[in-house]
Amino acid sequence: MYLHGTSRVNEKGNLEIGGCDVTQLAATYGTPLYVYDEALIRSKCRAYIDAFRQSGFAFQVAYASKAFCTMAMCKLVEEEGMSLDVVSGGELYTALQAGFPAERIHFHGNNKSIEEIHMALDAKIGCFVVDNFYELVTLDEIAQEREEKVAVLLRVTPGVEAHTHEYISTGQVDSKFGFDVQNGQALEAIKYAHESKQLHLLGVHSHIGSQIFEAEGFIVAIKRLIELLEEARDQHGFISEVLNVGGGFGIRYVESDTPLSAETYIKAITDTVREEMAQRQLPLPELWIEPGRSIVGDAGTTLYRIGSHKHIPNVRKYVAVDGGMTDNLRPALYQAVYEAAIANKMNAPATEQVSIAGKCCESGDMLIWDVMLPEADAGDILAVTSTGAYGYSMSNNYNRIARPAVVFVKEGEAELVVKRETYQDVVSHDLLPKRAQLQR
Ligand SMILES: Cc1ncc(COP(=O)(O)O)c(C=O)c1O
Incomplete structure (x- = not known):
């Protein structure tokens, strides 16, 4: 298993993160438990900011809060001087409750409600990303x-879709998001917004995909965006102040993942923008990006307690943990892959191939298919790495399972930042129908 950030194996042979022995964390806070390496999150934030500073561009790095949105995370992002991207009233509320400066909040989403729009206007957020x-x-x-x-x-769809090592340049874009560049809708929207007396059109945005390991997709998308900006200037006299190229920067989930460094992505982006704008004699815009996964993904580890197992000779050994698709929906939702280790047996040889099953009543509730581990006993602590993005934020109460707690660890100290839900929390919004009460 790859050890990220401050993770290491301590003298007891246990996994340690942020100077904290995770078996102690499990004992203190219970399992499942999301553990975040605070120093690693901060270093990820700083890598983007430093890369932009080097480039000489005016910039904003907006953390895409959908990846992991809690008040503690919003506070950390604020301390790092970043902006914040929210996509719902709930994310906006979380940020505001954390005291995040409203003027650094960007509001995304393909179906913002009237109430959400008023809420954001009341808060005086920085801008809306209109879809x-x-x-x-x-x-x-x-x-x-x-x-x-x-x-x-x-938000425009430039006809580029990128994931991991591939990008596809599509003529016609079939996406629920954004104004299509190819069919002229993007230019039409620019005209409308530019001419509106009520709207101040800052510029355009695109987000081309997720878990991207090559800069090429960004380069092609930026070229298309800048062609669009040239048309917008020539036809409607619009000059863009801002260019937002979204998020999607890849992270390492498993050994074979090979993401680029923040510096490499940012250099490719800034070089392309500089060149393309100069060619068209357009002024350099402020550059914005929206990393989510690459800020928090590697910094999160989920701890589970191992319980039952089922061995089917010559087929497979299932090892079950006390969580599953309720705390990490990604494997069930899109076959996401992860690495794991037994946190209290880090020096033991990995001798068994097993599959890690969740505890939900659903055959698809598998966290990892085929992982090599030391022989697992009930009571062992399983650590699944790189669960920091879209784990807690997609957690749910299927089977009425209470959501886990979240701790931030740093320099030997752990701080609870989200309390574990109780069964009382789980039923707290339930109401018994009056007629049931009458019949009792
Ligand atoms: C508009 C937009 N920006 C940013 C992101 C963050 O992407 P990632 O977490 O892959 O960096 C997303 C993810 O879906 C998105 O839709």
Whole structure:
């Protein structure tokens, strides 16, 4: 198993993160438990910021809070001087409760409700990333009613889709997000927003995919965005102040994953923007990015307690843990792969190939298919690495399983940042129908 950040094996042969023995963390806070290496999160934030500083561009690094949104995380991001991308009233509320400066919040989403729009305007957020014509017109009307000028970016789909080592350049984009560049909708939206008295069009945004290991997809997308900006200048006199190229920077989940460094992605992006803008005699915009997974992914480890097992001779050995698709939906949702180790047997040889099953009543509730581990006993602590992104944020109460706690660890200290849910929490929104009460 790859040891990220401050993770190491201590003298007891146990896994340690942030100077904390994880078997102690499991004993103190219970399992499943999400453990975040705070120093590693901060170093990821700083890598993007430093790379931009080197480039000479004006910039914003907006953490995509969907990857892991809690008040503690919003606070950390604020301390690191970053901006924040939210996609719902709930994420916005979390950020505001954490005291995140509203002017550094960008509001995404393909179906923002009227209530969410008012909530964001009341909070005076930095900008809306407008996704479609319905939202564009609605926001324009609401801004008019409120007699406010609203800053917007337009999310466009440049016809590039990138994942891991591949990018596909598609002529026609079939996506629920954004204004299509190819069919002219993006230019039409720019015209509308630029001419609106209520909207201040800052520029355009695109997000081309996730877990991207090559810069090529970003380069092709940026070229298309800048061609669009040239047309927008020539046809409508619009000059973009901001170019936002989204997130999607890859991380290492398993040995075979080979992400690029933040510096490499940012250099490719800034070099391309500089060159393409110069060629078209367009002024350099402020550059924004929205990393989510690459800020928190590697920094999160989930601890589970091993319970039952089922051995089917010549077929497979299932080892079950006390969590599963309720705390990590990614394997069930899109066959995501992870590495694991037995945290209290880090020096023991990995002699057995097993599959890690969750405890939910669902055959698809498997966390890892085929992983080599030392012989597992009930009571051992299983550590699954790189679970920091889209784990806690996609957690759920299937089978009425209570959500785990979250701790941040740093320099030998652990701090509880999300309390473990109780069964009382799980039923706290349930109401018994009145007629049931009458019949009792
Ligand atoms: C618009 C937008 N920005 C940023 C992100 C963050 O992506 P990642 O976590 O892969 O960096 C996403 C993820 O879906 C997104 O949709």
